[in-house]
Amino acid sequence: MNDSIFKDFVLDTGICWKTNATITYFGRNFPIKICLDIDSENNNIITDEQKTVYRNYLKNQESISATIERLLQDFTKDAAVRFTPRTLLFQQDGSYALLCDDEEDWDDGVAVCISPEEKIEFQDDYL
Numbered sequence: 001m002n003d004s005i006f007k008d009f010v011l012d013t014g015i016c017w018k019t020n021a022t023i024t025y026f027g028r029n030f031p032i033k034i035c036l037d038i039d040s041e042n043n044n045i046i047t048d049e050q051k052t053v054y055r056n057y058l059k060n061q062e063s064i065s066a067t068i069e070r071l072l073q074d075f076t077k078d079a080a081v082r083f084t085p086r087t088l089l090f091q092q093d094g095s096y097a098l099l100c101d102d103e104e105d106w107d108d109g110v111a112v113c114i115s116p117e118e119k120i121e122f123q124d125d126y127l
Helices: 050-057 061-075
Strands: 011-013 016-025 028-037 085-088 096-102 110-114 117-121
Touching: 016 061, 016 085, 028 050, 028 110, 050 061, 050 085, 061 110
Parallel strands: 028 085
Antiparallel strands: 011 016, 016 028, 085 096, 096 110, 110 117
């Protein structure tokens, strides 16, 4: 990959470009995967929309983390202990969300949507 921002990403063939990262969540650091969704039939490229929103995410991580926490606390008051961040997924159209495991529902976690609309959805609905 030629772009230095994406130099640590590796291709998970047919699924996404991915890398490991850390996110600060309710005052604690959590290891997560960052995934840039791809279309394997379209040469596994990262779209311009993904590049733009990923750069924006890197530049505004602190305020985006605060937004994630606010959305989750509005969803449920026990969010800090109920949800565990796992994957930050950037879709080809530039939308993205933090996928979290749910201690109360192991079959269906939540997606904290950041862009284009700030909201929470169940992962089954988001994916």
